[in-house]
Each structure stands twice: as structure tokens, then as C-alpha cells.
Amino acid sequence: MGEPNVRVDAAVLQQFTADVLVGFGLSRDEAAITAEVLIASDIRGIDSHGVPRLGYYAERLRKGLINLTPNFRVITETPATIAFDADNGMGHPAAYRAMRRCIEKARETGLCMATVRHSNHFGIAGYYAMMALEEGLCGVAMTNATPLVIPTFAREPYLSTAPIAVAIPAGRERPIVVDLATSTVAWGKIEIARREEKPIPWGWALDAEGNITTDPFAAVALTPLGATRELGSHKGYALALVVEVLCGQLAGAAWSRYVAGSRTVPPRPANIGHAFMAWRIDAFRPEEEFLAEIDQMLAELRAAEPVEGQPRVYVPGDPEDLAEADRRANGIPVHPKVLAELRALGDEVGVPAPF
């Protein structure tokens, strides 16, 4: 800890990030989309998936593990489905383009599901789900990733944290934005505890024997949501498996056990898969009726009486909305170590940091 975070203007950080990615060989277009998604994560307070990740992407680019000139293409298509191959390009632009096309098709057909194979880490799932909100549609995004989650009763990680994001439009109320890993916590929480040399709560992580540990240094994998069989970890495991099938076998990507990460030897392309959905509300009922009833529910939930010691009841997306209001006004708080890493990355490719 020690030094306080430095606030950096979001637009400045985004321009720098895009320039650095161009310096590492990405096209201006691919770099712009990637930077946009990374900074959106920082703006929404999901620091684990924002610019602190730039070093990870730079490492993959430096090693030639990501295709700089991918032929992003359609594999197969029906009126309500479309399957893409990202040709091992960056995950963010692949996901952005797949979701954009998914939304277009849903506008035409009422509903669409899209898959992407041969992709890479795509940042926060919530970004792509929220793209549907701009068009008044409901949106879903999910991805697989490297193995970190241990199925109930197993010893080793077979599945990824298997995030699911769902965005649902509202009328006057702020929309519902669900964006969650199906593990109890994200791996980033273990890394934070290691930096702070503090024990982690019971139920978050497992040691090399597959038993729960509160020592972040003994933690090698994460529990599925539910933590233990008694508290429902078989449900978190089941949800992770559904995400796995959609993003792995249905998309035609690797399944998480075989997704390559930064510690895979020898290094190879990740072959991550994604899945997206979008649907029109008026395919099911008049939009204004839906929005009015969503507003009513959200107003009731947001006004619900909290338990003692808690200020209020949140709707999914509210904490991120609060972070966004702060960060748009005051800049993104960046840890000094992350700032130093960003400056070093800029130096490596001849992009001076404006902070």
C-alpha cells in the first residue's frame, strides 16, 4: 500500500492505452476498441479488468501469441444464430464485433445468439451486455478463460471463473446490469490479499489438496459460487459448466482446462470462446408495459428496508453506477505501481505517458 492512488482523467488514460496498443502492433481500430473496453472497466470500478491488465495483453502481443491482422469471419449463420472465428485476434474487438452483429440480427429476428472461437481475453463481460441497452434490447455476454475453479469434490481446477453478464433496460430507473463470475470471488481478490499479506475469508479459495484455505499464499484455485457443497457449490459449478459449454464446445473454442494462459508452457494462443445473446422486448410484449413494470420493481428494490448496519439495498449494477459517477467526475484512481508499469510500457514503444 503506502503511496495513495493517483487520479487520471479517463479520456487521457484511454488515448494513452490505445497509443500503446498501436505501438505493440495493433491496428488503430483494434487498439481503439480494446482501450475503450479497458477504460470502461476502470470507469465502472472493476479495476481488476482495466488498465492494470495492459501489461498482460502487452506480454501476449510481445510474444507473438495474438494475431495482429486477424481475419475475423463468420463460420455459419441462421436467422437467429451466428458463429464467428476471431482468428486469434484481440478478444475485445472480436467480442465487440460479434455483439454488434448479434444486436443487429436480434433487431431483425427478435432474438439472436452469437458465438466466437479462437479468441482471447475480452475484459469485462458487462461491457458487451450493456451494448444492447443502447438499442433498447436485453443483452447477455459470457466467456470462458484459463482454469481456476474447482468442481465440487474435485482437487484440481477444470473450469474458468465463467463470467455471465446480463443487461436489462429500464424506463426512468437505471437499468439492471448483472456482471458476475460464477466463482465465489475473482482471482484478483486473492492477489490483493497477497499484496496486503492478509488472510482471506473462509470459503473463497482452495489449497493444493482441494481443501478450503484462508492463507492467500496457499490458495491455488477458487471455489464455485456457494463455496461448499452444503452451501450450494454444486450450483456455482453447474452454472460455470453451462457457460463453459456455450463458450467452449458450442463455440468451437477450447474448454477452460485447455485454454492457454500466461503460465502455459510452451506458450500458445489462448483459444478462448465467447457467447452472446440479444433480444427485443417487443418480441414478447409492448415495450412500454415492460419498462413501466421494470421501473416499479427496481423502485421497490431500491427503496427496500435494509438489515441493520447496511445503508440500503442495491440493484445489480448500482455499485458500478456509483463508481462511474465518481470516476467520470474525478478521474480514475490508479495505483502508483500500475502507473509506473504503464509508463514503462509507453517507453518500450515510444509513447510518452501524459501522467
Added chain:
Amino acid sequence: MGEPNVRVDAAVLQQFTADVLVGFGLSRDEAAITAEVLIASDIRGIDSHGVPRLGYYAERLRKGLINLTPNFRVITETPATIAFDADNGMGHPAAYRAMRRCIEKARETGLCMATVRHSNHFGIAGYYAMMALEEGLCGVAMTNATPLVIPTFAREPYLSTAPIAVAIPAGRERPIVVDLATSTVAWGKIEIARREEKPIPWGWALDAEGNITTDPFAAVALTPLGATRELGSHKGYALALVVEVLCGQLAGAAWSRYVAGSRTVPPRPANIGHAFMAWRIDAFRPEEEFLAEIDQMLAELRAAEPVEGQPRVYVPGDPEDLAEADRRANGIPVHPKVLAELRALGDEVGVPAPF
């Protein structure tokens, strides 16, 4: 406890159940589908949703709260979506017909989502998801219900246990069948603890102040999957909310806070909603490739080394498959109290119990 369960042949139990439902005024067709779904639940070991529930349905029928001659009809339709109105008929036949049509449309279009409004309790979600397996499709089923689940930090239940079922075909391996409530446990587990006068595990239920209780008699509501904020209850809450929106506001049914149950005064129709999905695998990639890769993953998971003290690692659906093998061979174990209730229901409508 005391008396042991009595084994009753599944076909005998199903015929009796159908006859009793006809006795309460259902058409032969509606009664047959309802009995089929109820007994499927018992066969798969999900006793909480099988024939022990017959008394609940009989009570709704006796009070005239379910429409005996519903006009199940299409509200609106696009190539990939369809919205039904169940006209307050029994939930099982409404769900069965909606999923049947959803599967047909998915066979034509590649993907379909169906919703149902003005419906009633439909039994196990897994039954409808598994219907897709017979056609080689992936299937999804969900429903809302009476309020039992407390959003993170709230005092009162606003949401239902919001079950989701997903069925995914395999090749040589047994398929994946996910069927879970997004609460930590089902309410039936609290009822069992009350009958046995035993404390419940920490994390399952909340008392009237919204605090965790291990006293089943103090429990008035359930935690979302994750149990506490620290262990991720905001994720279970978020998943329940997604199910709620699809089955409530999107379908045009009540949302769970306003779904009527057996204790609602004055009694009124439930207005439960359901949502279903189905998709063709070959809309995304060749089916045989998908099935081979699913088989490979399932074989690896089923052969995974378990933690000490556990015999094996399960795939979602395995425990139910084991129950099914036993119950098809040896009959369905029915509690003597339940048998007595079933006999009384039979007597009420002139259907002698063959057990």
C-alpha cells in the same frame, strides 16, 4: 420419521395421480401431462416437487383458483420468439406445450425463446429443459414463484427461488442436466429440518429481522446462492433477478413479490410466469464435433480425482440419474404420511388408491 418409506411402482403412482387430477376436474389430457411431470420428479429423486405436492395442487383446484378449461394461446410471435398466455390453467401442461412449440421453432429457426404468463406452479424446471434432449437440442427452462428469497442486505423476501434448468446433449456420455434454485437451498430443506426438529446449517435461511438463523422454526426466508455478501450472495440475488425479469416482466406475468401462494389472503390466481429456450447445435457447428468434445469433457470430469473423503466428482444430473436407476427398478419411496394424504385425496374424488 419412525415408519419407513413404502416403495410404489412409478406407473401405478402416475396413473393414480392422473385419475385424482381428473377427479378434481382436469381434462384427461391436462391431468396426464401433470402426472407425468410430477412422477418424473419423484423418479429423479426430487421428492419436494413430486407427488407430495399433489395436495397443494388439489387445494388450488378445490378453491377454484385454477382454470379447468384454459384457453392456452399465443400472444405474439416472431421467427425466433413466442409468447403464450396460459389463461390460469395448470402450470405443467402450459409449460409442456410452450416448450414443445419452442423446440419446434428452434428446429426451424436455429434458436427460440418462449414465455408464458398467467400460469401456475409447473413442478421441476428440469423436465422441460430435458424435453430438448429428445430432439438433440439444448434446452433451458425457468420460472418465478412466490417470494421466499431476500435480496442481499434486505429484510424481506422479494424474489422467488428462481430455478433455472439447462439440458445439454452428449454423445456416448450421459447428458448434462442442470436444475437448480438460485437460492442456497430450496424451502423443502427447511421443512425437513422442522419435521426432524434439527438445526439447519449456517447460511441457508434468514429470520424475521433478515439475519442468518440456524433455527428452522425462526426461518422465514431463504438466502440467495452465496449466503452472505462476503461469500457472494449478491451474485445469487442477481441471478434470481434475471430469472425474475424473463418470467415476470418479459413474459407479462406478476413478479414474484406479487405472485399469489397458498397463504395469500384473499386467495387469487398465482399469475406465475415461465421462460424457455432451445437451440440447435448445428446452428453453430457440426453436431458430431460438439458431441465428441462434450463427451471428452464429461469423461474427464467424471474421472477427476476427488478430495479426500469423497467417492467421486459428479456432473450436474448424475445424482438424479443414480436416483432414477434405483427408482425405475425398485419403485418410488413414499413417506407413509404422504401415502395417507394421497389415499385421502383419492377418497375425496372417488379414486381408490392401489397402494
